[in-house]
Every structure is written in C-alpha cells, then in structure tokens.
Amino acid sequence: MTGYIEPDLLLRHDFDNVSSPVWLVSAPGAVGKSTLAKELCARSGAVYLDLAEAATVAGNYITGGLYKNGLLDDWALGKTTVLVDALDEARLRVTQSSYKDFVEDVYNISRSRGVPVILFGRVGIIEETWLFLEELGLSCPIIDIQHFDHEKSKQFVMSSLLTMKGEKYRGLERLLESSYSVFESSADELLRGLESTSGHDGARFSGYAPVLESIATMLAGVSNPVLRHFMWIWPDRAGGPPDCRSGRSSR
Numbered sequence: 573m574t575g576y577i578e579p580d581l582l583l584r585h586d587f588d589n590v591s592s593p594v595w596l597v598s599a600p601g602a603v604g605k606s607t608l609a610k611e612l613c614a615r616s617g618a619v620y621l622d623l624a625e626a627a628t629v630a631g632n633y634i635t636g637g638l639y640k641n642g643l644l645d646d647w648a649l650g651k652t653t654v655l656v657d658a659l660d661e662a663r664l665r666v667t668q669s670s671y672k673d674f675v676e677d678v679y680n681i682s683r684s685r686g687v688p689v690i691l692f693g694r695v696g697i698i699e700e701t702w703l704f705l706e707e708l709g710l711s712c713p714i715i716d717i718q719h720f721d722h723e724k725s726k727q728f729v730m731s732s733l734l735t736m737k738g739e740k741y742r743g744l745e746r747l748l749e750s751s752y753s754v755f756e757s758s759a760d761e762l763l764r765g766l767e768s769t770s771g772h773d774g775a776r777f778s779g780y781a782p783v784l785e786s787i788a789t790m791l792a793g794v795s796n797p798v799l800r801h802f803m804w805i806w807p808d809r810a811g812g813p814p815d816c817r818s819g820r821s822s823r
Contacts, residue, residue, distance in 0.1 A: 575734060576607070576611050577724055578611075579603070579717050579720060579724070580720075580721070580724075581597075582715065582716045584598075584715070584716055587702070587714040589711045589713050592688065592710060592711060593684070594678060594679065594688055594691065595688045595689070595690045595712060596701060597691065597693075597698070597715045597716075597717065598695050598698035599694070600694060600695065603717050603719065603780070605692045605693070608717060609655045609692050612655060612690075617652065618654065619652060619655070620655055621656045622657045623657060624661040624662075626662070629671065630666065631673035631676065631677050633674050634654060634656075635680070635681050638654075638681070647681075654689050654690075656691045659692065660693045660694045660697040663700075675705060676704075678705075679705060698714060718779075719776045721779060722763060722779075725763050725779050726763060728784045730756055733748060733755060734748065736788070744792055758791060762791075766778035766783070
C-alpha cells in the first residue's frame with residue numbers, strides 16, 4: 573500500500589511462543605488491524621480472509637475454503653497461509669459452540685506447519701480465542717498493535733495528506749510541493765499540543781488513527797500555504813476549550 577506507516581508491534585509478556593503455528597494479533601478498534609493484515613498479505617502473497625464479509629463460521633470453515641479455492645496443495649507444501657481478520661465480528665454472529673468449532677478447525681489445519689496462521693481481532697476475542705486454543709494444547713503468542721508514537725503519528729498525517737484527491741482538495745498537491753516542511757511543522761505542533769493537553773493518555777490519543785486522519789483533513793482545508801501563521805491555542809491544565817485562530821489576513 574502506498575504511504576503505509578507501519579505500527580509498532582509488542583509481543584505480550586508470557587504469551588511469546590512464536591514457534592506456535594497460530595499467532596494472534598490484538599488491538600482496540602480502529603487502531604489498524606485490518607490495514608496491517610492487508611499489508612502483510614500484499615507483501616507476502618498470503619490469503620486475506622475478512623470474516624466481516626464472510627459467511628457464518630463453524631467447523632471446517634478454513635479447510636473448506638482452502639479446498640474450494642484450490643489452495644490445499646499449496647497449503648500442504650507450505651507455500652501459502654491465511655490471515656484471518658475480524659474475529660470479533662464473526663463471534664457475534666454465532667454461538668460459542670460454533671466459534672469453538674471454527675477455532676478447532678484452525679488448530680487442526682495449522683498443526684505441523686512452519687508458516688503460521690495469523691488471527692486478528694480486538695482484545696477480548698483474541699484472549700477468548702487464546703483460551704480455546706490453549707484447551708487444545710496450543711500455546712499461542714499474542715502480539716499487540718501499538719498506537720503510533722509522535723514521529724510515526726506525524727508520518728501518518730503527512731502520508732494522509734499526500735493521498736487526498738478530488739475536487740475538495742484541488743490545489744493541495746501543489747501546496748504540498750511548495751510548502752511541505754510548513755505542513756509538516758504544523759502537524760508536529762498540533763500533535764504536541766494534543767499530547768500535552770490530553771493528560772495521562774495524551775500519547776495514545778494523539779497516536780490513534782482516526783484522530784490523525786482528522787488532523788490531516790483539517791490541514792488539507794487550510795488554503796494559505798504560509799501555515800506557520802496558523803496557531804492553535806491550547807488550554808491550560810485548569811481546562812477550558814481550545815480556541816483556534818489564524819494569522820491569515822481576511823480577503
């Protein structure tokens with residue numbers, strides 16, 4: 573994917589058996605699980621399975637899918653694997669028994685493989701899935717997707733700006749070419765302001781993808797290329813809403 577910014581990944585303490593044939597990737601909503609899964613598939617040629625769009629899951633779901641798509645031979649030779657996204661959405665549509673049957677199918681078809689099957693979901697369903705696999709005798713690693721740090725947050729904002737197209741953002745490409753560093757410094761200042769005013773969770777909040785997309789959208793709407801005149805007035809610790817003012821002269 574063009575402009576993809578890789579998040580940091582953290583192997584959870586005491587859930588670190590990377591020799592397991594099944595890996596679990598966890599994150600809160602809108603942190604980038606699906607984007608990461610698609611990027612890994614694009615780079616590796618693995619099969620991306622989105623359970624949000626798929627039929628109801630149950631036993632033999634993965635096995636049957638490999639057969640129907642003519643992938644069993646490649647699977648047996650270790651030439652491909654499956655990255656399964658949206659476990660939480662699939663779990664909502666089925667009983668616990670059906671979901672356990674699905675997990676058991678993942679377990680059965682992944683055994684003795686050198687290339688792991690990777691399952692993506694929110695924190696709760698990943699931990700539930702880990703327990704089901706542990707009951708089957710498989711200790712799986714859990715990898716947590718981290719919020720972007722300051723530098724990657726800035727990269728994300730700038731990457732988002734570079735992909736904004738259409739009539740709404742007409743002229744943005746030209747402005748970025750002539751004033752890229754000004755946009756970048758403005759993004760940096762906005763992020764630092766968020767980090768300093770959001771309390772203990774400031775870094776997490778400012779590293780949250782939807783927040784970063786909002787910052788990019790706001791910067792894209794500033795028509796004056798001299799963005800250093802754009803100032804965000806942050807409240808003091810006592811509170812009070814932030815105010816926004818511009819050094820631009822009115823027309």
